[in-house]
Each structure stands twice: as structure tokens, then as C-alpha cells.
Amino acid sequence: MISREPTIERLATAQQLLLTPFGLDESHLSRALAEIRAHQVDDADLYFQYTRSEGWSLEEGIVKTGSFSIDQGVGVRAVSGEKTAFAYSDDISEASLLDAARTVRSISAAGKTARVKAATRKIAGSRSLYDGVDPISTLDSTAKVKLLEKVEQLARSRDPRVAQVMAGLASEYDVVLVARADGTLAADVRPLVRLSVTVIAEQNGRREVGSGGGGGRFGLAYFDDEHIAQYVDQAVKSALTNLDSRPAPAGEMTVVLGPGWPGILLHEAIGHGLEGDFNRKGSSAFSGRIGERVAAKGVTVLDDGTIADRRGSLNVDDEGNATQRNVLIEDGILKAYIQDSLNARLMKARPTGNGRRESYAHAPMPRMTNTYMLGGDREPKEIVASIKKGLYATNFGGGQVDITSGKFVFSASEAYWVENGKIQYPVKGATIVGNGPDALTRVTMIGNDMALDSGVGTCGKEGQSVPVGVGQPTLRIDGLTVGGTA
Numbered sequence: 001m002i003s004r005e006p007t008i009e010r011l012a013t014a015q016q017l018l019l020t021p022f023g024l025d026e027s028h029l030s031r032a033l034a035e036i037r038a039h040q041v042d043d044a045d046l047y048f049q050y051t052r053s054e055g056w057s058l059e060e061g062i063v064k065t066g067s068f069s070i071d072q073g074v075g076v077r078a079v080s081g082e083k084t085a086f087a088y089s090d091d092i093s094e095a096s097l098l099d100a101a102r103t104v105r106s107i108s109a110a111g112k113t114a115r116v117k118a119a120t121r122k123i124a125g126s127r128s129l130y131d132g133v134d135p136i137s138t139l140d141s142t143a144k145v146k147l148l149e150k151v152e153q154l155a156r157s158r159d160p161r162v163a164q165v166m167a168g169l170a171s172e173y174d175v176v177l178v179a180r181a182d183g184t185l186a187a188d189v190r191p192l193v194r195l196s197v198t199v200i201a202e203q204n205g206r207r208e209v210g211s212g213g214g215g216g217r218f219g220l221a222y223f224d225d226e227h228i229a230q231y232v233d234q235a236v237k238s239a240l241t242n243l244d245s246r247p248a249p250a251g252e253m254t255v256v257l258g259p260g261w262p263g264i265l266l267h268e269a270i271g272h273g274l275e276g277d278f279n280r281k282g283s284s285a286f287s288g289r290i291g292e293r294v295a296a297k298g299v300t301v302l303d304d305g306t307i308a309d310r311r312g313s314l315n316v317d318d319e320g321n322a323t324q325r326n327v328l329i330e331d332g333i334l335k336a337y338i339q340d341s342l343n344a345r346l347m348k349a350r351p352t353g354n355g356r357r358e359s360y361a362h363a364p365m366p367r368m369t370n371t372y373m374l375g376g377d378r379e380p381k382e383i384v385a386s387i388k389k390g391l392y393a394t395n396f397g398g399g400q401v402d403i404t405s406g407k408f409v410f411s412a413s414e415a416y417w418v419e420n421g422k423i424q425y426p427v428k429g430a431t432i433v434g435n436g437p438d439a440l441t442r443v444t445m446i447g448n449d450m451a452l453d454s455g456v457g458t459c460g461k462e463g464q465s466v467p468v469g470v471g472q473p474t475l476r477i478d479g480l481t482v483g484g485t486a
Contacts, residue, residue, distance in 0.1 A: 002125040002322045006315065010132065010187035011123070014177035018048040018072070022092045026121070029179040033119070035101040036078050037181055039108035043079040043341060044181040045319060048072075048092065049360040053172040054136045058148040060164070066141075075360040076100035079342055080107045086363040119183030126316040127323060129308045130217035132189030135171040138219030144169055147195075147220075151228055155199050158236045161243065163207065164200040169193075171220060178320035186320030192216075192311065192467060194456060195223050197231045201239035208245070208428075210238030211413075214454030216309045231454070238395060238414050241426045248430035248484030249417065254390035255432060255480040256383055256418070260451040261395060263470035267371045267459070268401045269408040269436030270301060274328050274336075275354075275461075276343035276366040278403050285406035285437050286334060294334045295440035298376050301329040303338050305353055305369030311455040312370040312469035319355035319364055326352045329440075340366040358464040368459060372471030376446025380474040383445045385421035391430060391482055392416045392423065406436040409483075429485035439477055447474030 019025055029046055036044040050072045057065045073090035074097060085107035087100040139147070151167040174190040194215030201208055212234030214227065257265065278284035286294065295301075305323030307313050314323050319341050327335050339347070340355030343366055356367035384392055392415060399410035412430040416423045452471035459468040 002127060004123045004125050006128045007123050007126045007186060010126070010189050011177070011185060013132065013189050014048065014175050014187040017050045017175050018092065018177050024092070024094060024097070026185070028094050028097065030119070032076070032097045032101040033179060033181050035098060036105040039105040041078045041080045041105065041108050042345065044104070045077050046097070046179040047075040047077070047318065047357070047360050048177040050175045051172065051359070052134070052136060053170070055168065055170045056144050056148060057166070057168045058152055059166050061152055063145045063148055071359070073360040074100070075357070075362070076104050077363055078104040078107050082346060083107050084342065084363055088361045119181060122182070122184045124184050124186035124316060124320045125322050126186060126188065127306060129306060129313050129315055130191060133191050133219050134173040135191040135193045135219045136173055138221055144220070147223060151197055151232060154228065154232045155197065155236055158232065159201070159240060161201045161203050161240065162199055162236060163202040166198040168196045176318065178316070178318070180320055184320055186316045188315045190314070191218060193218065193220055193222065195228070195231060196456065197235040199235040199239045201236070201243055203243045206243060208239050208242035210235045210240070210242065212238070213456050216311050216455040217313065218309050241414060242428060245426040245428035248391070248415065248427035248482065250482055250484035252479055252481050254387050255477050255482065256387060256390065256392045257472065257475045257477065258392070258394035259380070259447065259449045259474050260471060261453040262393060263372055263453065263472035264396050264457065265399065265408070265410050265432070266301065266373055266472055267368060267468065267470045268399050268410070269406065269434070269439060271303065271368045271371045272401060272403055272461070273406060273436055274338060275368070276337045276339040276347060276349070279337050280343050280347050283404050285404065289334050290336070292334055293332050294437055295329050295332040296443040297332050298446050299329060299332050299440055299443050300327065300374040301371070302327055302374065303354065303368050303371045307370055307469070310370050310452070310469050311457060311467045312368070314369065317353045317355045318357045319351065321351045321353045321355060323353035323369060338366050338368065340364055356466050358466060362464050365462065365464070367461060367466055368468050370452065370469035370471070372450065372452060373473065373475070375448050375450030375473040378445050378447050380447045380449050383447055383474050383476050384418060384423070386445065386476065387418040387421060389419050391427070392418050393430065393432065401436065406438070407434070408436055409433050427484070431483040433481040433483055439480065442478045442480070443475055444478050445476035449473050
């Protein structure tokens with residue numbers, strides 16, 4: 001539910017951290033925005049941010065490194081037509097704020113000046129998807145070290161072939177304050193934690209890697225014995241499976257993708273192509289195709305920033321808009337793009353709560369939150385059993401996509417060769433090559449096991465990284481090209 005009450009609470013926290021210590025209040029924000037609006041601009045905003053982060057890492061049985069940092073600053077933006085002027089400073093003061101405001105207002109058409117009426121103060125509505133805890137303080141340093149040592153001991157106890165264990169624990173406390181030209185004020189208090197495990201297994205001189213982990217927007221108490229065991233088991237299983245892997249066959253074939261994290265392929269191959277900026281500029285393979293069939297029947301893809309505690313979720317986006325559950329593709333028909341304020345205005349659409357930025361030092365752009373495909377009605381075992389000859393990929397490493405053509409390349413970090421419906425052996429070196437819009441039309445079976453990833457995803461776009469979530473059910477896609485090593 002969207003309400004103004006939580007925003008008022010978060011505004012108080014943001015003001016205590018980002019305004020009061022520097023002798024600022026809302027009147028200073030109004031003055032800075034008035035400076036920008038004195039020239040004719042279409043939009044403007046101020047984005048204040050305070051981030052405290054901590055990281056611990058274990059290697060060779062010892063917690064070798066620990067890091068702690070605090071970063072704070074303000075980004076100032078003015079928009080005129082398609083043009084954006086942006087300035088930022090890590091010095092939060094009235095002088096630097098007004099200086100940045102005067103710098104960005106020069107973007108206005110021919111420097112026209114105008115008298116403007118002060119905008120009426122409006123509190124933005126927002127969601128309450130996670131507690132505004134400082135996760136760094138939810139465990140003391142001794143407990144954090146013990147947690148990592150437990151991960152290491154557990155992984156080694158799983159199998160004598162485990163030769164090396166690396167583990168990392170990261171926590172972040174992020175507070176943002178957004179002031180917009182129309183008088184809107186929004187704030188968010190965002191915790192974020194992640195535990196990661198990497199295992200190297202060795203047998204007969206051969207070494208293979210496996211990884212696991214998870215996290216979300218909560219405190220470190222989330223990482224109880226059950227979750228730790230789950231991440232360790234995933235990492236160990238993956239490494240041991242790869243010890244028995246054979247070179248992957250190559251060619252065009254049926255590919256079955258497992259549930260959860262393999263949704264990263266959907267994120268890259270489809271999600272980026274549905275971001276508003278690429279479609280406004282006509283550079284996406286999905287440009288101008290709203291209302292058209294772009295996928296097989298049964299394929300429904302959402303971007304949903306409103307799922308409680310998820311890594312990709314936000315109470316408000318980085319422009320102060322409440323996040324939404326956006327249906328992008330419904331039963332194969334393209335329904336919508338994801339939008340920030342600038343692209344929505346230029347495309348005569350509404351913002352969808354997807355304006356995101358890496359930090360105060362970056363301008364916002366349309367970005368995904370949690371992107372996933374809804375489940376179907378097939379049993380996963382039935383889908384694997386339907387493969388005559390093909391690949392069953394249950395985990396992925398890196399991948400990339402060309403937005404204009406929709407072509408993607410992904411490396412499978414855990415995959416199996418299947419013949420006559422039976423898994424034969426694990427394979428190594430399989431890359432999946434395809435075209436996003438084309439691949440969606442080749443989906444022939446959709447599992448009933450939709451799952452979201454465990455909370456590890458980070459998305460890069462134009463040099464900016466933001467936390468995201470992905471998900472999907474088991475999927476059968478016919479006629480994908482697999483590049484192998486066999």
C-alpha cells in the first residue's frame with residue numbers, strides 16, 4: 001500500500017543525517033530549486049545520499065580483510081527537453097548546493113529566464129517493504145568473524161575434495177532524500193546485506209569452482225544456520241559437479257533453463273530491451289511494438305519493485321516515485337516499458353518507479369528492479385524428460401546483450417547433457433547464444449516452479465551498478481545455439 005506516513009518518518013531520519021548537521025533545512029532546498037527554475041527547465045531535482053558500508057572477507061581459514069566506509073553528498077539535476085545537466089558534490093553545504101543549481105540551470109533553452117511561483121510542499125507516497133535498520137549494527141565484529149568461520153568449516157566438512165573456501169559478508173546502510181521541482185519531498189532508508197561463498201574443489205590435479213550466497217534488505221540475523229547451510233551446499237555441489245564435467249557439445253538444440261537465478265538470461269536478453277530510454281530512441285529490438293505478440297503464449301514477464309525485503313525492491317525509486325508491479329509482457333503480448341520521469345514525459349507515458357542511480361554522483365535512468373517470468377503448469381521433471389537431445393542449464397555465470405539486435409551470449413556455470421529425457425553427465429564450457437525477442441517465441445514449456453534468485457544480483461548499465469533481483473520457472477526453449485568445447 002502507498003502511504004505518506006512512512007515517508008514522513010523516513011524524511012525525519014534523512015533530515016537528521018543529511019540536512020541538520022550541515023545547517024540546512026527545507027527552505028534551502030526550495031531556494032536551490034528556485035534558482036534552477038528561474039531559467040525555463042522541464043524538470044529538476046536534488047538527490048541527497050548518506051551511505052555507510054562494511055565488508056569482511058575470509059580466505060585460507062582467516063578473515064584477512066575488513067573494510068568500512070562512509071560516503072555522502074548531493075546530486076543536482078536539471079532537464080530541458082531531452083537534455084540533462086547534472087552536477088554533484090560530496091560537500092553538503094548551502095554554498096555548494098546553490099553553486100550546483102546555478103551550474104545545471106544553464107541547460108535551459110537559450111538561457112531564458114522566468115519568474116516562478118514557489119512550489120507547494122508535497123510529501124510523496126511510498127511503500128513499507130523493509131525495516132529501516134542499520135544492518136551493520138545488527139551483529140558485532142566478533143559475531144561477523146565467527147559467521148564467516150562457520151561458513152568455511154561447514155564447506156570443508158562437506159567433502160574432502162574441498163581444497164579452498166572463500167567467503168564474504170557485506171552490509172550497507174543507505175539513506176536518501178529527494179526534493180523535486182514540483183515541491184515533492186521523498187525519502188528512503190535502505191538496508192542491504194549479502195553473504196557469498198566460493199569453493200574450489202580438487203581431484204586428480206583438476207580444480208573446479210562453485211559459488212553460492214544470498215541476501216536482501218534486512219539485518220544480518222537473516223543468515224541463520226539454515227541459510228548458511230543452503231549457500232554452502234549450493235557452492236560445494238556446483239564445484240563437485242564440475243569436477244565430473246565433460247566438454248559441452250555444440251550446435252542448435254533444445255535448452256532447458258532451471259528456476260531462479262537462470263532468470264538472469266531473461267533480465268539481460270529481454271529486460272534491458274524494455275527500458276524506456278532505448279525504446280524512446282528507437283534503439284531497442286522492442287521499439288514501437290506495444291500491443292504486438294513478442295513471445296509465445298503463456299509467457300508473462302514482470303518488473304516488480306514492490307516485493308518485501310528483496311534486493312531489487314525499493315520503497316521509492318531514486319526520483320521519489322513509489323515503486324510498482326509492472327506487467328511488461330502478458331501471455332506473449334508486449335504491454336509496457338519501464339520508465340523513469342524523463343523518458344516517461346517524452347514518451348507521453350507515466351513513470352513506473354524505475355528511475356534509479358548508483359549514487360548521488362550519477363544521474364538517474366530507467367533500470368530494472370526484480371524482473372521475472374510467471375510460472376506455468378508443467379512439472380519440472382516432465383520438462384527435462386521431454387528433451388530428446390539437449391542441454392539442461394541450472395546456473396549461469398556472466399552474459400552480455402546487444403540492445404539493438406537483441407543478441408545475447410551467456411556462459412553456463414552448471415549444466416548437464418540430456419538424451420532421451422535422462423541426464424547423462426555434467427558439461428563444462430557451454431555458452432548459450434541467441435536473440436532475446438526470438439528466444440521468447442521459442443518457449444514451448446513453462447514450469448510450475450517459479451522461483452526468485454537468492455539475492456545476489458547486480459546490474460550494470462552505462463557504468464552504473466545497482467542491486468537487482470531475477471527469477472523464472474523451469475523453461476524449455478527450442479532451437480537455441482549452444483557453443484561448446486567438444
